[in-house]
Amino acid sequence: MKKTSVLDLLRQSAEHFLSGEDMASQLGVSRSAVWNQIHDLQKLGYRIEARTHAGYRLLGVPDKLFADEMAWELGTRVLGRRIFSYEDIESTNDAVFRLGEQRAPEGVTVFAEHQNKGRGRLGRRWHCPRGKGILFSYLLRPSLSPSQIPQVTLVTALSVVRAIRAECGLECGIKWPNDIVYEERKLCGILTEMSAEQDRVNFVVVGIGLNVNGIPAQVPDGPASLKGILKREISRVTLAKTLLRHIDRDYLAWKAQDGVDFVEEWERASVTTGRRVTARTNERVIQGQATGIDRDGALWIRTDSGLQERILAGDVDHVR
Ligand code: BTN
Numbered sequence: 228m229k230k231t232s233v234l235d236l237l238r239q240s241a242e243h244f245l246s247g248e249d250m251a252s253q254l255g256v257s258r259s260a261v262w263n264q265i266h267d268l269q270k271l272g273y274r275i276e277a278r279t280h281a282g283y284r285l286l287g288v289p290d291k292l293f294a295d296e297m298a299w300e301l302g303t304r305v306l307g308r309r310i311f312s313y314e315d316i317e318s319t320n321d322a323v324f325r326l327g328e329q330r331a332p333e334g335v336t337v338f339a340e341h342q343n344k345g346r347g348r349l350g351r352r353w354h355c356p357r358g359k360g361i362l363f364s365y366l367l368r369p370s371l372s373p374s375q376i377p378q379v380t381l382v383t384a385l386s387v388v389r390a391i392r393a394e395c396g397l398e399c400g401i402k403w404p405n406d407i408v409y410e411e412r413k414l415c416g417i418l419t420e421m422s423a424e425q426d427r428v429n430f431v432v433v434g435i436g437l438n439v440n441g442i443p444a445q446v447p448d449g450p451a452s453l454k455g456i457l458k459r460e461i462s463r464v465t466l467a468k469t470l471l472r473h474i475d476r477d478y479l480a481w482k483a484q485d486g487v488d489f490v491e492e493w494e495r496a497s498v499t500t501g502r503r504v505t506a507r508t509n510e511r512v513i514q515g516q517a518t519g520i521d522r523d524g525a526l527w528i529r530t531d532s533g534l535q536e537r538i539l540a541g542d543v544d545h546v547r
Pocket residue numbers: 317318319320321342344345346347348349351353362363364405406415416417418434435436437
């Protein structure tokens with residue numbers, strides 16, 4: 228079990244002052260050790276008021292994705308069981324992949340304020356200004372076949388839509404297979420990778436990059452951010468915890484029901500269904516009308532010659 232810290236005591240006592248002496252005796256450490264911890268917390272951006280003869284109280288927490296902050300009253304079952312957070316990292320997906328290879332348990336989650344080599348799908352780069360986005364990856368160990376993995380991306384995309392709705396009151400859509408968009412502009416991307424054998428998945432890494440408080444250039448159809456849309460700063464800590472809770476709940480529900488009940492929800496959230504699309508798979512380019520998503524997470528396209536095509540993986544452009 229995690230040892231209680233000065234920060235835990237300050238959180239628990241909410242607006243009441245706690246004396247250094249009380250904290251020291253509760254934690255079994257010296258008063259100067261308590262003072263050092265308070266000082267370290269202040270350096271990290273925690274606002275702690277010190278009042279003579281009364282003690283200390285917590286006035287505010289920094290909007291940083293610290294592991295300790297994310298874990299506080301998180302209440303998830305799988306996600307965030309163990310949380311790591313970095314100021315700088317190459318890519319949170321790479322970090323979680325390595326943890327997967329080292330047999331880390333399902334649910335381990337890595338956050339970063341900045342990535343030096345953030346990766347997107349299909350070998351693209353993923354850029355996000357330091358401290359402005361929510362960038363994280365987590366490890367799953369489902370007993371699935373590789374062909375079921377596209378569903379994991381769609382379940383996650385739905386959770387992101389739900390979390391943004393719950394926290395920001397904004398209705399976003401899923402652009403098949405892995406983008407969260409608002410009025411055609413991309414807010415969030417999901418990168419799902421796996422270690423697998425022919426018919427068995429060893430582990431899955433899901434990485435999420437959400438543009439929160441950065442203001443991307445106002446390029447038509449270019450990326451968007453929540454702040455750019457809502458014209459206000461969003462608490463990244465609060466939103467990140469809401470994301471973890473939704474992903475955790477939806478992932479467990481999906482695993483328990485074998486995916487069946489999610490089809491209707493994917494369809495409702497999909498902004499691709501009904502659109503004219505150009506889809507690129509490894510082998511070919513397909514043009515036509517997107518007609519729906521099936522229970523495997525595959526996209527159906529009616530081509531101009533009237534053929535029904537089904538693609539499980541690929542990249543899609545909405546044609547105007
Ligand atoms: C895409 O839209 O192509 C997917 C983008 C995924 C970006 C996230 S940011 C956190 C995680 N780490 C990475 O290197 N990539 C994913």
